[in-house]
Amino acid sequence: MTDFAWTRDQFHIPLGMIYLDGNSLGPLPKATPARLERMLSEEWGEHLISGWNHCGWMQMPRRLGDRIGRLIGAEEGHMVVGDTLSIKVFQALAAALQTCPERRVILSDRGNFPSDLYMAEGLIRLLGDRHELRLVAPHELEDAITDEVAVLLVTEVDYRTGRRHDLKALTRKAHDMGALAIWDLAHSAGALPVDVAAGGADFAVGCTYKYINAGPGAPAFIYVSPEHADHVDPALAGWLGHDAPFAFEQGYRPGEGIERMRVGTPPVLQMAALDAALDVWDKVDMRKLRRRSLELTGLMIEEVETHCPGLRLATPRENEARGSQVSFRSEHGYAIMQALIDLGVIGDFRAPDILRFGITPLYIGEDEIHEAVEVLARILRGALWDHPRYHRRKAVT
Amino acid sequence: MTDFAWTRDQFHIPLGMIYLDGNSLGPLPKATPARLERMLSEEWGEHLISGWNHCGWMQMPRRLGDRIGRLIGAEEGHMVVGDTLSIKVFQALAAALQTCPERRVILSDRGNFPSDLYMAEGLIRLLGDRHELRLVAPHELEDAITDEVAVLLVTEVDYRTGRRHDLKALTRKAHDMGALAIWDLAHSAGALPVDVAAGGADFAVGCTYKYINAGPGAPAFIYVSPEHADHVDPALAGWLGHDAPFAFEQGYRPGEGIERMRVGTPPVLQMAALDAALDVWDKVDMRKLRRRSLELTGLMIEEVETHCPGLRLATPRENEARGSQVSFRSEHGYAIMQALIDLGVIGDFRAPDILRFGITPLYIGEDEIHEAVEVLARILRGALWDHPRYHRRKAVT
Numbered sequence: 001m002t003d004f005a006w007t008r009d010q011f012h013i014p015l016g017m018i019y020l021d022g023n024s025l026g027p028l029p030k031a032t033p034a035r036l037e038r039m040l041s042e043e044w045g046e047h048l049i050s051g052w053n054h055c056g057w058m059q060m061p062r063r064l065g066d067r068i069g070r071l072i073g074a075e076e077g078h079m080v081v082g083d084t085l086s087i088k089v090f091q092a093l094a095a096a097l098q099t100c101p102e103r104r105v106i107l108s109d110r111g112n113f114p115s116d117l118y119m120a121e122g123l124i125r126l127l128g129d130r131h132e133l134r135l136v137a138p139h140e141l142e143d144a145i146t147d148e149v150a151v152l153l154v155t156e157v158d159y160r161t162g163r164r165h166d167l168k169a170l171t172r173k174a175h176d177m178g179a180l181a182i183w184d185l186a187h188s189a190g191a192l193p194v195d196v197a198a199g200g201a202d203f204a205v206g207c208t209y210k211y212i213n214a215g216p217g218a219p220a221f222i223y224v225s226p227e228h229a230d231h232v233d234p235a236l237a238g239w240l241g242h243d244a245p246f247a248f249e250q251g252y253r254p255g256e257g258i259e260r261m262r263v264g265t266p267p268v269l270q271m272a273a274l275d276a277a278l279d280v281w282d283k284v285d286m287r288k289l290r291r292r293s294l295e296l297t298g299l300m301i302e303e304v305e306t307h308c309p310g311l312r313l314a315t316p317r318e319n320e321a322r323g324s325q326v327s328f329r330s331e332h333g334y335a336i337m338q339a340l341i342d343l344g345v346i347g348d349f350r351a352p353d354i355l356r357f358g359i360t361p362l363y364i365g366e367d368e369i370h371e372a373v374e375v376l377a378r379i380l381r382g383a384l385w386d387h388p389r390y391h392r393r394k395a396v397t
Numbered sequence: 398m399t400d401f402a403w404t405r406d407q408f409h410i411p412l413g414m415i416y417l418d419g420n421s422l423g424p425l426p427k428a429t430p431a432r433l434e435r436m437l438s439e440e441w442g443e444h445l446i447s448g449w450n451h452c453g454w455m456q457m458p459r460r461l462g463d464r465i466g467r468l469i470g471a472e473e474g475h476m477v478v479g480d481t482l483s484i485k486v487f488q489a490l491a492a493a494l495q496t497c498p499e500r501r502v503i504l505s506d507r508g509n510f511p512s513d514l515y516m517a518e519g520l521i522r523l524l525g526d527r528h529e530l531r532l533v534a535p536h537e538l539e540d541a542i543t544d545e546v547a548v549l550l551v552t553e554v555d556y557r558t559g560r561r562h563d564l565k566a567l568t569r570k571a572h573d574m575g576a577l578a579i580w581d582l583a584h585s586a587g588a589l590p591v592d593v594a595a596g597g598a599d600f601a602v603g604c605t606y607k608y609i610n611a612g613p614g615a616p617a618f619i620y621v622s623p624e625h626a627d628h629v630d631p632a633l634a635g636w637l638g639h640d641a642p643f644a645f646e647q648g649y650r651p652g653e654g655i656e657r658m659r660v661g662t663p664p665v666l667q668m669a670a671l672d673a674a675l676d677v678w679d680k681v682d683m684r685k686l687r688r689r690s691l692e693l694t695g696l697m698i699e700e701v702e703t704h705c706p707g708l709r710l711a712t713p714r715e716n717e718a719r720g721s722q723v724s725f726r727s728e729h730g731y732a733i734m735q736a737l738i739d740l741g742v743i744g745d746f747r748a749p750d751i752l753r754f755g756i757t758p759l760y761i762g763e764d765e766i767h768e769a770v771e772v773l774a775r776i777l778r779g780a781l782w783d784h785p786r787y788h789r790r791k792a793v794t
Contacts, residue, residue: 012438014443025446025449028437033434033438044422046411048411048414048422048743049421084480084660086660087661110647114646119635121648121649122649126491126632127523216448219664220661233522235519237518238516240512242511250532252514252519263481263483264480266614267666269433269614346446
């Protein structure tokens with residue numbers, strides 16, 4: 001527990017707020033404003049165009065990629081940061097489909113984040129409607145990996161339920177069937193230890209504004225395994241993925257390895273915020289984080305089941321099968337969440353009936369969970385009127 | 398001239414620097430650091446996830462799009478900001494090709510920015526190698542628009558020479574031949590008045606880190622004309638371009654009009670910097686800017702031709718045929734530019750022999766041009782040693 005006392009002090013959490021939505025947008029690291037001020041006034045302001053070399057802006061996508069790589073078990077030199085997660089899904093999927101042109105099935109599950117499925121749909125239309133996006137229930141995924149499948153496109157941790165797929169087992173099955181595996185780590189990176197290298201993932205993608213705390217609109221990342229990095233033909237063949245971007249050649253030649261997954265000019269301001277956020281992560285032991293996360297998500301489940309009988313657990317009860325969030329179902333979920341938010345307990349609602357709580361050990365402990373569940377129980381019992389949060393709230397509005 | 402005295406005070410230019418590279422990366426507006434500080438500490442820090450609605454982050458891509466729209470003559474509601482210029486080129490090209498599936502030629506010129514050509518190449522490979530990217534010399538472009546052409550993909554102002562294409566005339570010719578026109582305004586937006594609506598452009602794209610001064614890695618923009626906005630099928634079908642992103646439907650349904658050109662989570666920090674940069678632009682009369690720009694680029698040409706006999710003008714001499722930069726050729730271009738930069742006169746070099754100077758009336762006037770040309774002339778004559786900039790430079794290093 002004391003392992004995470006120091007991390008709590010690294011974040012700005014508004015007074016009285018219990019923030020259980022770091023799985024959607026992480027809070028502001030206290031060091032970020034000064035890092036941005038430096039980036040603006042000292043780097044951009046003083047160096048202007050020469051900042052690209054002098055301040056290392058051009059190298060940031062690779063440098064930051066490797067820093068994130070430690071959190072997800074990527075080999076050094078196989079990660080790059082940029083664009084948005086949807087764009088990175090498109091790149092990975094287009095690259096993966098090249099490797100087995102005779103197969104036509106992209107397999108995913110109905111728990112996947114919709115944008116991943118939309119990007120797949122868009123790509124299928126571009127490729128002339130010759131592929132099929134096959135969706136099964138999450139628990140049917142393993143059996144659905146047949147020798148028809150070209151690519152398995154899966155989000156490791158379900159954004160609604162927090163259910164976690166077995167990356168290693170599903171990847172092995174995919175490989176056994178001659179398919180590739182793309183892992184979306186949006187709800188994994190910074191939430192739990194991932195080992196893409198040991199797990200054999202062919203591609204991995206993710207975002208940095210959730211558990212990593214790099215701020216709204218922070219850039220995405222992409223991992224391409226050593227086996228594929230030098231062979232994929234980039235669908236989004238941007239100049240910064242060219243072998244010699246500043247030679248301004250007329251024809252495209254892909255850069256070495258992961259370089260070719262770069263597209264356009266990288267977002268230097270957002271990368272500075274990511275840089276500051278990663279300073280915290282450099283000191284976090286991911287196994288300890290996982291242990292603590294399971295203690296806290298376990299406590300949240302236990303407390304809600306004890307004090308809030310109307311809610312039904314949507315997250316798997318077994319430790320290994322969940323990420324770092326806890327979700328419950330209720331037909332009144334939307335109203336309940338609005339009441340919680342109004343009282344300073346911030347989670348979020350996902351249609352049709354999911355109440356979702358991100359449990360992030362960097363700045364959440366037992367006290368917050370106990371208080372959040374107490375407020376939730378009071379809302380459910382309609383017994384709020386003598387609660388201090390209700391009075392504070394009334395005083396404010 | 399006094400029209401631009403006030404704008405000069407809006408930017409931070411390092412002491413003694415003559416910055417003639419705003420066509421590559423604009424300087425820091427003085428208001429930007431405070432805007433970022435507010436975005437970080439007051440918006441992200443205090444509102445966290447609710448910032449998406451409460452602070453208007455989710456609407457910023459459209460709001461900022463419309464503010465840029467004024468500079469390029471776009472109809473309100475037809476611009477959106479996000480991603481990088483290369484991604485926006487890809488979106489526009491994929492959309493344009495849908496409208497005339499029976500034609501197979503994408504026409505561009507050899508002066509186009511390489512990334513536009515690379516993205517076209519990548520898209521052609523994705524579409525099954527059934528299209529041809531046809532490149533001609535800039536002056537041959539008009540004649541090359543035949544009834545084989547599906548799409549004309551042109552950058553209005555050449556990034557090396559500053560030569561300007563006639564947007565209206567080329568678009569008319571394209572339409573007469575049954576083709577669509579995509580205009581890359583990277584070196585036009587904020588450099589000169591553009592009127593995409595009156596010119597009939599079908600699509601336009603551009604970036605905001607050059608003349609618009611929104612900072613390194615600032616987001617791109619895309620314009621889709623009213624004729625096409627509701628009909629294009631997005632190739633990059635991201636969730637934020639969905640008709641109901643937060644319904645989390647399993648299938649993609651494009652949003653209304655320009656909304657469908659949105660892809661993933663927008664870069665809020667970069668957009669805050671763009672917002673601050675546009676505060677200056679709101680008060681700029683684009684016709685006055687153009688008049689002043691032509692005075693200054695004209696002066697630069699005259700002065701260089703008088704004092705620097707070794708350099709050959711690469712930019713068109715006729716006012717209408719150039720953007721807001723002046724370029725010269727020299728086989729010693731690279732070395733000359735390094736000397737200039739070392740002496741605090743910042744332009745840039747583009748292989749093989751181009752010396753490029755961005756002339757931006759917001760913070761450049763006659764004095765800077767006279768001094769820059771004097772330094773350049775001294776470098777060429779090898780008569781630097783008694784120049785104050787040489788002595789200042791020696792004192793620093």
